[in-house]
Amino acid sequence: MKPPNKVATTAPAQLDAIAAERLAAIEQRYTSQRRALVNALQQAGRPVSIADLLDANKSFVQSSLYRNLVVLEQAQLVIRVVAHDDFAHYELGEELIDHHHHLICTTCGRIDDFEISSDDEHELLKALQRSAKRAGFSVSGHRLDLVGTCATCKAAAV
Amino acid sequence: MKPPNKVATTAPAQLDAIAAERLAAIEQRYTSQRRALVNALQQAGRPVSIADLLDANKSFVQSSLYRNLVVLEQAQLVIRVVAHDDFAHYELGEELIDHHHHLICTTCGRIDDFEISSDDEHELLKALQRSAKRAGFSVSGHRLDLVGTCATCKAAAV
DNA sequence: ATGAGTGCAAAGGCTTTGCATTAGG
DNA sequence: CCTAATGCAAAGCCTTTGCACTCAT
Numbered sequence: 001m002k003p004p005n006k007v008a009t010t011a012p013a014q015l016d017a018i019a020a021e022r023l024a025a026i027e028q029r030y031t032s033q034r035r036a037l038v039n040a041l042q043q044a045g046r047p048v049s050i051a052d053l054l055d056a057n058k059s060f061v062q063s064s065l066y067r068n069l070v071v072l073e074q075a076q077l078v079i080r081v082v083a084h085d086d087f088a089h090y091e092l093g094e095e096l097i098d099h100h101h102h103l104i105c106t107t108c109g110r111i112d113d114f115e116i117s118s119d120d121e122h123e124l125l126k127a128l129q130r131s132a133k134r135a136g137f138s139v140s141g142h143r144l145d146l147v148g149t150c151a152t153c154k155a156a157a158v
Numbered sequence: 159m160k161p162p163n164k165v166a167t168t169a170p171a172q173l174d175a176i177a178a179e180r181l182a183a184i185e186q187r188y189t190s191q192r193r194a195l196v197n198a199l200q201q202a203g204r205p206v207s208i209a210d211l212l213d214a215n216k217s218f219v220q221s222s223l224y225r226n227l228v229v230l231e232q233a234q235l236v237i238r239v240v241a242h243d244d245f246a247h248y249e250l251g252e253e254l255i256d257h258h259h260h261l262i263c264t265t266c267g268r269i270d271d272f273e274i275s276s277d278d279e280h281e282l283l284k285a286l287q288r289s290a291k292r293a294g295f296s297v298s299g300h301r302l303d304l305v306g307t308c309a310t311c312k313a314a315a316v
Numbered sequence: 317a318t319g320a321g322t323g324c325a326a327a328g329g330c331t332t333t334g335c336a337t338t339a340g341g
Numbered sequence: 342c343c344t345a346a347t348g349c350a351a352a353g354c355c356t357t358t359g360c361a362c363t364c365a366t
Contacts, residue, residue: 029320029321029366031321031322032364033321033322050355061322061324062323062356063322063356064321066355066356067321067322067357067358068321082241082242084240086330086355088355101289105295112293114290114295115289116286116288120282123281124285127274128304131273131274131304132261132272132304132306134272135261135270135272135308137261137270137304137307137308137309138307138312139304139305140305140307141306142302142303142304142305143301143302143303144286144300144301145300145301145302146286146289146290146295146300147297147298147299147300148295148296148297148298148299149296150293150295151293154294154296186345186346187341187345187346189340189345190339190340191346192346208331219347219348219349220348221331221333221347221348221350222346224330224332225332225333226347228332229346244330244355244356245330246330318365318366320364320365321362321363321365322361322364323361324359324360324362325358325360326359326360327356327357328355328357329354329356330353330354330355331353331355332352332354333350333352334352335348335349335350335351337347338345338347339345339346339347340343341344
């Protein structure tokens with residue numbers, strides 16, 4: 001059940017310090033629940049849904065979770081990942097884990113991270129910038145997702 | 159207000175024939191409303207929301223629109239595009255318009271199509287296949303979106 | 317102490333569904 | 342004719358909000 005492509009992450013202690021700093025920067029408190037949430041996201045190592053989080057930590061409450069995810073997003077600690085289904089998924093911000101893309105399983109809804117080589121990534125970026133420029137579009141980021149069936153669901157389908 | 163990068167599309171008459179055929183294949187009728195819907199999507203030339211469609215054709219009814227979009231999706235005539243906001247967007251299937259990607263404006267929510275060169279696209283595909291294989295993931299498609307600010311919103315922000 | 321954060325429950329908003337009516341083949 | 346499709350309204354479901362209580366600073 002571990003991610004197929006390990007994506008490097010910031011060390012827990014360092015992440016904790018960054019979280020404290022960024023929350024302070026927007027005048028938000030680093031409460032125990034927010035600490036637990038950051039920790040849960042780090043543990044997950046992939047974009048997780050609200051249900052995943054509620055399931056992983058019984059002390060989480062749905063409404064507070066939503067509220068805290070908004071706060072962490074504002075603090076640029078967390079990003080919301082658009083999934084295939086209608087469930088929001090969240091993961092740590094890109095500067096906290098390496099730049100990567102997503103494998104979206106249309107069968108179970110699970111999302112995993114993957115990386116492409118930095119050469120490929122670089123080529124891609126150049127091509128995207130060219131296209132964006134032609135359209136007069138200012139790029140703030142890109143999303144590259146592979147949609148299909150994960151190894152687990154493929155095995156289960158047999 | 160026209161799309162910044164024109165994406166080639168199937169001719170209207172041909173599209174109509176294909177729609178009739180594909181709907182017949184799944185034993186669905188090609189009713190006048192479904193014809194109007196296919197036409198509206200072709201006219202739009204970009205992924206549009208339910209609100210866009212209701213606005214463009216006053217004879218559309220919300221619930222029927224949702225139902226017919228599901229049917230057209232099953233007929234593989236239409237695909238649902240995941241947006242930045244919480245509104246579903248729909249456009250004609252990829253075989254009916256050239257393979258392309260999306261420019262998602264985070265300010266106004268508008269989505270436009272764009273293409274990258276076939277060379278770049280080819281390189282990208284190869285890189286993606288390599289990564290997917292490593293993860294044991296079966297790829298059925300990919301999504302490449304640029305997120306940022308469209309020309310219109312950029313101009314308005316001044 | 318004092319305002320931010322939290323929990324519970326109720327409300328919102330996009331989407332789906334039930335049911336009677338209409339129309340396609 | 343007879344089932345699928347449509348229109349209207351009501352219900353669903355994820356998410357957000359209101360309000361009183363608790364905790365951090």
